[in-house]
């Protein structure tokens with residue numbers, strides 16, 4: 001459990017790219033909780049209009065990973081269009097998933 005969690009955490013960090021900090025917590029139900037935060041937006045938070053760092057927090061195993069990474073990918077595209085990260089390769093897939101989630105609700 002612990003080994004697989006840190007392996008997932010490393011994978012998330014790599015995929016999210018240099019601007020992100022990726023963390024995985026385990027909640028009371030022993031479920032993974034993925035947290036991806038933006039280092040850039042945290043650094044400018046005190047002088048900016050945002051009171052807190054940008055971050056996304058999603059429970060679940062592969063679902064949580066995917067949902068957190070999708071949100072992070074959209075954040076990158078929106079706020080840091082010049083940034084590079086491996087997860088940007090999945091932007092089209094992320095948009096597709098977002099579309100599917102919206103049409104299902």
Ligand SMILES: [Zn+2]
Pocket residue numbers: 038039040041054075079080
């Ligand atoms: Zn940011």
